[in-house]
Amino acid sequence: MARMKKKGTSGAAKNYITRTRAVKKLQISLPDFRRLCIFKGIYPREPRNKKKVHKGSTAATTYYYTKDIQYLLHEPLLNKFREHKAVAKKVARALGRGEVGDAARLEKTHIPKIKLDHIIKERYPTFIDALRDLDDALSMLFLFANLPSSPHVPAKTIALCQRLCLEFEHYVIASHSLRKSFLSIKGIYYQATIQGQDILWLVPYRFVQRTGGDIDFRIMGTFVEFYTTLLGFVNFRLYTSIGLVYPPKFNAKSDEMGGELGAFQLESKGLGTNGDATTNGGEQRTITSAEAQAEVEKVAALAASEPQEEDAPNGATVPGDDENTDKIDTFEAVAQDADILPQPQASNDEIASLFAPFTFFLSRETPRQPLEFILKAFGCKRVGWDGILGDGAFTTDESDPSITHQIVDRPALPAESLPQVPSAPEDKNDNAAPRVQWPRSTMPGRTYVQPQWVWDCINQGKLLRPDLYAPGAELPPHLSPWVKPKKGEYDPNLPLEAQEREGEAEAFEEEEDFEEEGEEEEEDESDVEMRTTDTTNGTKAILDRGGSVEAGEGMDVASGESESDDEDEEDQEDAEEWDGIESEPESDVSDGEAARRQHQRELEAEATGKTLEPPVVTAKSKNAEIRKKAEKKRQQEAEEKERQKMMLPRRKRKLLKRIEYGEEKRDKEAEALRRKRRRIEKAQAAANALS
Template sequence: MQAFLRAPPFHGSYCLGWLTSRKTRVFGRSTLAFALYERGSATNYITRNKARKKLSLSLADFRRLCILKGIYPHEPKHKKKVNKGSTAPRTFYLLKDIRFLLHEPIVGKFREYKIFVRKLRKAYGKANWSGVERLRENKPAYKLDHIIKERYPTFIDALRDVDDSLSMCFLFCTFARTGKCHVQTIQLCRRLSVEWMNYIISSRSLKKVFLSIKGIYYQAEVLGQTITWIIPYQFAHDHPTDVDYRVMATFTEFYTTLLGFVNFRLYQTLNLVYPPKLDGQGEINLKSEFEEDYALDSESYTEKLSALSASLARMVPTVEEEETQLDHFPTEGEDLEKMEVRDKMEQEQNTQKKLFEGLKFFLNREVPRESLAFVIRCFGGQVSWDKSLCIGSTYDATDETITHHIVDRPSVDKQYINRYYIQPQWVYDSVNGKILLPVEEYFLGVTLPPHLSPFVEETEGDYVPPEKLKLMALQRGEKPQMEEDEEEEEEEEDEDDEEEDDQSEEEDEAEDEANLAEMEEKRSRGKKLSVKVTPGKVKAENRKRTAEEEKAEEKRLAIMMMKKREKYLYDKIMFGKKRNVREANKLAAKRKAHDDASKADKKKKKKKC
């Protein structure tokens, strides 16, 4: 009690100074900073190293797991805040994604595989060959079926994401069998890609083809979904050193599983046997005498399938029936015009599917056999090649029923009268144009027309090349070639007329000068000149022009009444349109200069002749 009475009295200033001492202030700031970076959006992210330690995986296994599960890094909106005030470059993942990976069964398989490698290395070191064989037989393996079902709940979801799978599988097909990637992976990718091409042929789903520098782009419509993929050219190439093939192999591991599921389901929709089998042919005794030197007995059947020249077997043989025409009734809110447009599109699609029906093609040795065979078969044509080129030829070059012989060389020694000898571009341009184009521009030795991209759709104000206009005229049923000849004749006639007009104008000018001289002489002599006054005519009002002027005036007034924000957006839109028009005019001027130069060269050659 006495000690309590001896205590100093309470002073507010002293207490406040004690609370704001140096040590306590620093401690208070650190606690505030700690609280600042441990709440809000900063807690939604985790760095890659922390995520890897949380999963107890190496960097390679962590990267592999993220690729298979579809987990990708994220860029935080406030990176400095997430990085706890630091500006060091770090990779961030969402914390909920890493928690999702904690329960993945493949993580356990990765750890088992690491233990397996350790035991195998130890067995090799001790020369325990029986142990090595036993370990190899019990090698840990895993499946990706559950991951496919997680990432793609429905089949349509998987079909929408199959573009990358196809491009990667077709790329791995072109790889050489080196140590960069496993031979089994290359063979699996080849098998799946051949299955896909055979399905596209059976369903006739191909719509567009484009030959580019990177490769050949294909676009097909499968179950209402537009799928685009690229196939590299069949050229020998070296593996680049700046590409991480382990990452590509991980993606391919996932893509092959996905494509296998998709192929199986698609084959079921067409009632086709899966794995695919040739119609009316078994796997035994399939090789003929001339095919013995081109494939092993175990590979002959797969080579026959990859030739793409024969149809596939079905589970239940189909009976050919006449095509039934269904009656379409407009749904609620659908106009009669929309229904007519839809029917017209369906009719065009059905016509395109039968583009090459009744035509027989023969491919020369130098043309890309697989690409041309795939495209021709997709549109109902028959195709064959030389027996010594590849397995799967169905008829020889001497067959008199061949309608088109595709050659990519200046001339051919022996030619038949009853067939066209054309260059390969005719096939691709006909598919993109949806009609059989005239073959005159694709004969041997002829300079080919430009290969137009079917993926470019011109809008109002864009530049449309003359070849595209000509193609559109052919689709409408017109004959632009005759019109071009007539235009050239008219131009020549116009040039002749211009020369005659120039001569007549010179004569008229001379006569006018003489008349003026006579009038000046009469005037100087004081003679009266004959002057005539003719009555004027009332100018008729142009209603169309007045309506256009009124419309322009209304538009100008509407622009004046716009708000500031609306006026800004309108100016941006008009600026973009004017820029497109300028670019289109520039391209048109370049094309006109090129055409004028080519016409001048032709005239010079004609004059020399």
């Protein structure tokens, strides 16, 4: 006879364990258990069948894999947690006795230091694995770098996050790894490509942050502790991969004055023993030793001994120094009917030096930190700003003639609303010193743009027209570079004619005309009511003044007018019937009915000897005809699709129905957006016509 198995000892019941049992098994407190699970990357699991796991109970319980908890039994951090708990008991006992000095000594010398180096190596066996998990780490650290200090978030943690984030930004600037950026409601999104991995992180805006009381900063602090260790390892590996010394030199005085990126001085590992290169705020100077110079001369001699263009065998040409070999090849079609091949985009080197030849000046109202980071990441070496924004600027003089672009974000104000500008001081040569007083005066030869111009340029990989982003101009739509418009969706960059369906514009014009006619009818009705009220009031006034109105006098006049009006209306209706004109518009009848009526008109005209005048084609009738043809075409396509669906199995038919529901919903949303845009454009055209 086979041995009976006890219930709850195998299968799903053995694979899962509750959190209470896990804490008892590890013999640690619940906060330490949560902290350990975050460090090790162990998260709760949801079993498929809770009854089998928890002996028939379906109560809300947190479960973990049994193998994960078994794996935690051998973690060295468990001993550190127990040592910390023992020291905490001693500190509490000393404070209870009033021995404050002993408590401070115990806390300073006996609290164990927790290091997470071995956990980083376990969770990320390769460097690519660490880069793939860097998105959440950067977003969390940039968030804490912008938080104010509080009892829950100490200033030491904020300073550490700021230093690591600025070091990472310096690497992105030095390696030109930044690719795209987007301004959203949550903050600024950045995407960098590092060693083939796309890293996307979010940086919040620098507003005054108010931390609520419902946020568990202990859990977030545990993540920050792990992420700071991870980013420290990653920064070290990234710096050494491009020949930079890590950690870079940090100028605390410049950082106190708001230098941020300018507070770090990058050092490059030289070729020789004494070779060294330093970079301060994006500007680099190189100091080479004699041995390094000898190596360079040796390489140059070898290059000079190679065959030049005239010495190339078989008539082959060697590209010279004057030729640009970085130009991208273009694919041209050989035959007239050949396929059009997609052309390659700009190279990474061209995009990385997008702002290299320019000198930028940031006005006081613009966000200095993101603009400085983006401009330097795309090749700009000279970025200046007002001295009130912090230290590290290329220039703080707004009138510097070397400035080519100035970024402003102020509305265009009329001249009478601006304050009076004091006269500029004169120098010894009696020449007025040039000084910029924007928006009253601008420097000649300088381009003034709004901040969105920088983001749109880097997302499209080219310099856009600056006049579209002039101060006070209506900016083009700022769209996410990661969302590509699909077929049928609304695209703000395309004109309405390129994306609307057939007959949609005509239907919109008809609706607008119908609304205008309705408004005119309402106005006419209100005028009739006003005239009727005036007549009644006039008759009442005559009676009040003592005037006499004979009985039936007013009624006879009114009845006579009504009878004449009725006769005129009957004669008019008879004439309309004779002329073959129907009150029903032609756009609301079928094609066969319209042809029959036209034939009837021709017969009547032939019987009376009149010449039938061709119908007047108005814009309204033309739009109605186009809309009618488009609706008929769509109806035929829908009928053909319904016939095709009848041949499908029931399961696929239901799936197709769900797909069509989503497409119809998307089309309605896109049509609503196009209608809104058309109304706005129509209102703007009317306003421009009036002005």
